[in-house]
Structure formats: C-alpha cells, structure tokens
Amino acid sequence: EIVLTQSPDLQSVTPKEKVTITCRASQSIGRSLHWYQQKPDQSPKLLIKYASQSISGVPSRFSGSGSGTDFTLTINSLEAEDAAVYYCHQSSSLVWTFGQGTKVEIK
C-alpha cells in the first residue's frame, strides 16, 4: 500500500498569506496525485488533479506541483472561505490511499 504523508497537520494563517501543504508518497506515483478541499458537512471538492492540472471553477489561487514522491499544494493569498481540511490522494495504484489531512484555519 502506498502511504501518503501530509505536512503540516495544522496550519493557522492570516488572510492574504500564502499557504503551502506538502504530500510525500512512500513510493513513486508519477503524477497521479490529486488534492481535495473538505469543509464541514460537505463532500470533498476536487481542487487539483494529476499533480498540477487545474479544475474548472476552482479559483486560480490554488495550484499544485510535484511528481514522483513529493507534491505541493499552494494557496496564494488565502481567503477566509479557504478554511477547510485539505487531503492529497493517489490513484497510481488500484488501491487508492489518502493523506491524513491538513487543517487550515484562519487566525
């Protein structure tokens, strides 16, 4: 099973600050890494697919990078509405796995 480890677990930031979340895979997964945002009582929302591909309707302040084992989600100029839990997810193997989640809270 491919293990995904996110860091940090919690990030407390002020609006307009830049946020960086990393996701490390236990083995190479190419670019089969996706990022999701989940707010309370909502289903996970796809933000970035295949490491860096943007999703229609997602604000341009969200971007992704990386390949192999190391990936990054960047939120430029954080807005209050971005408070949520963020998950990385790999689809390289038939058995999907997920990071443990990073909670982003607004100071």
Next chain:
Amino acid sequence: QVDLVQSGGGVVQPGSSLRLSCAASGFTFSTSAMHWVRQPPGRGLKWVAIISFDGSNIQYADSVKGRFTISRDNSKNTVYLQMNSLRAEDTAVYYCATPGHPWGQGTRVTVSS
C-alpha cells in the same frame, strides 16, 4: 459536466444489509474504473473498493472483504455497493468516485442498535 448521484444508505441495525447506488453522467462510464470511498464521523478518507471498467477486476479493503460487493451496470451507467453483515465500524459517509473527476455527494450509513 461529470455528475455522480448517489442513493441508498440510512440507519440499520448490526448484521443488516444495505445497497448503495451511484448513477454517473458526463463522462464515458463504460470505460472508467469506479471506486467507493468512506469517511467515518470525524475521521479521514478510506478507500473501500474498486471495480474495473468491465467488471473483470475487483478489489476490496481488508476491512470489508467478504461482506461488501461492488458491481456495475454499464447499460445504466450505475455502480453499486452491496453491504452485508454491517457492523458499527461501517458507520460512515460513503462516496463513489472515478479518477480525476468530482465525487458523488455522499450518502450516510449508520449502523446502530
């Protein structure tokens, strides 16, 4: 636009059965693998099962193997999850998903006596 609309779920007693459905539109369902993922209350996301595009390759998480069955009907663009011998630890919101696309809205399953 990709849409996965889920149905089924509810509150059942331990040992009971439930069937979840997920109707797909907006992409070529018959060539897409489909997955089920679940999220226990207050917890993270856990993969449950996968079925290949033609149903020939099926895999399950160890926690549900022998109790859950994933299936699909490509003529109806629908994937199913039959859940038998339900346990309290199966309590979760269940999502259907396909790689690189938005997930279903989720359906809540509560197993409680």
